[in-house]
Structure formats: structure tokens, C-alpha cells
Amino acid sequence: MVVYIIGVGPGDPEYLTLKGYKAIKDSKIVVGWKGVIDRFSPILEGKEIVILDYKNELEQLNQVVEKAKGENIAILNHGDPSVSDSQFVEKIRNICADKNVKVTIISGVSSLNVLLAKLGLDMNFIGFVTLHVRGDISDYLRNILQILEMGRVAIVIPEPYNDGPQRVAKYLYQNGLNCRVAVFEKLTYENESLRYYDNLISLINDSHNFSDLTIMAIFSK
Missing domain, CATH: 3.40.1010.10 (Tetrapyrrole methylase, N-terminal domain)
Structure with missing residues (x-):
């Protein structure tokens, strides 16, 4: 069996x-x-x-x-x-x-696939990090920085907290970045949504409570 x-x-x-x-x-x-x-x-x-x-x-x-x-x-x-x-x-x-x-x-279809299709991105030009892990996430956060330093788009599944995207934004801002971000919630659900931010500060200051079905595209340029 x-x-x-x-x-x-x-x-x-x-x-x-x-x-x-x-x-x-x-x-x-x-x-x-x-x-x-x-x-x-x-x-x-x-x-x-x-x-x-x-x-x-x-x-x-x-x-x-x-x-x-x-x-x-x-x-x-x-x-x-x-x-x-x-x-x-x-x-x-x-x-x-x-x-x-x-x-x-x-295998199944991931929200990663759906996000790439919606933004017209190719796997060759992105890096992917998931923070849906238990334990210390320090290495994963550093991976996001490395992806952005390479000039790629960082696709990130944030921690499953209602301020998960804000936590990622704070980390990047504290490390000298202030880039554009697109945050998708509940992709392919009837109530899916997109919130776009011109910079990290805008996301950090957003009081929106995100769902645990969230994925982010962080642009290096």
C-alpha cells in the first residue's frame, strides 16, 4: 500500500x-x-x-x-x-x-507558479525563499538579501502571521534596502487580492492583517 x-x-x-x-x-x-x-x-x-x-x-x-x-x-x-x-x-x-x-x-500547482504567470516573470530571473519553516529563519532571510543583491526578483512566502510581509520588509529595510513589493493573498480563491507598495516603508507602515496564504514579489530595481 x-x-x-x-x-x-x-x-x-x-x-x-x-x-x-x-x-x-x-x-x-x-x-x-x-x-x-x-x-x-x-x-x-x-x-x-x-x-x-x-x-x-x-x-x-x-x-x-x-x-x-x-x-x-x-x-x-x-x-x-x-x-x-x-x-x-x-x-x-x-x-x-x-x-x-x-x-x-x-506534484501540484504552487502559488509560486500562479504569481509568476500574473507578473509575467520567468524562473530564470527570480529566486525563491519560503519562511514557512519551524525554527530559526535567519539563514532564509539572508538568502532573500543575496537574491536581491544578484539583481533578481525575490519571491517569498512569509511567515504565516498576520504581519508576515511586514516582518520581511522590516528586515530588508534594516539592511539598507527600500525596494518595491507586490503582495498577493489567497491566489486563485474568489477573494484573492494584490497590494502593491512603491517601497518597503509603505509596507512596514501598512496595518493590514495578512492571511497565512500570502506570497510576495520583492523587486531589486
Whole structure:
């Protein structure tokens, strides 16, 4: 039996790939965060659903992987598992290895892809950093500086706090920058939005509470 880690896209359920859809249909148990599970409830009828929570995440994952010895398991992952969830994916890989269960990653569309399309940018001219990580983010913040110093556009998924973009802006401003920024929220959702700032100070002074589904484009010029 298999544990599928399925990238389900950035928001709009129509971004789910056909391969991801088939893996979900082939699985008896479907696992994920509530916001992700809710988006796909129409195709989950008859499935055993496990809603993850941060407090019990490790225990829950161990339990569902144990069940994968007899049933296929689909773990739904926002966006693409390889773009902004390395720690979560590594945790599942380690559990599966310990229990001798096969794990298969099915790629999905990331908010990174959608942002590039909206701004007309190419991967050759950007650098990407996600701050959706647990622990010290100092090295990741320095990576943003290095990308901008190279003259590239820095695409950043900020920390999942309501002032996540402002925190990034403050760090860059404290390091001598004051560049343009575009901040997208809830890409591909019906209520997606774009806030554009001519400089970092404008973003720092913005009292807007951002959602945890936010991605930024920071321009070096």
C-alpha cells in the first residue's frame, strides 16, 4: 500500500491535477488540514477523513501511516509539496521509512507558479525563499538579501502571521534596502487580492492583517 503526498494546488480546486485526483479516488483514507480538506469535500464522499492539527500532528501521522500497511492513504498538501513544505514532507518520509511503507509524492500547482504567470516573470530571473519553516529563519532571510543583491526578483512566502510581509520588509529595510513589493493573498480563491507598495516603508507602515496564504514579489530595481 502507498502513502500519497498530493499537491492539490493553491486554492481553486480546479488546479488539482488529474494524477492527484486519481490518487485521491484510489485512497480509502484522506488526511490534511481542515482548510484543504474542506476545499475538496465534494470528491471525498465515503472516505475516512483525518483532520490534522499542529498539537497532535506527529501522533496523527504515525497513526495514519500505520494504516497504510493495509490501505492507500492520501495526504493533501496545499500547493506543491516540494515548494514550501519540506519539513512536513520529510516528517512523513521518515515515518514511512520507519514503518517500511512506500511514499509517493504527486506534484501540484504552487502559488509560486500562479504569481509568476500574473507578473509575467520567468524562473530564470527570480529566486525563491519560503519562511514557512519551524525554527530559526535567519539563514532564509539572508538568502532573500543575496537574491536581491544578484539583481533578481525575490519571491517569498512569509511567515504565516498576520504581519508576515511586514516582518520581511522590516528586515530588508534594516539592511539598507527600500525596494518595491507586490503582495498577493489567497491566489486563485474568489477573494484573492494584490497590494502593491512603491517601497518597503509603505509596507512596514501598512496595518493590514495578512492571511497565512500570502506570497510576495520583492523587486531589486
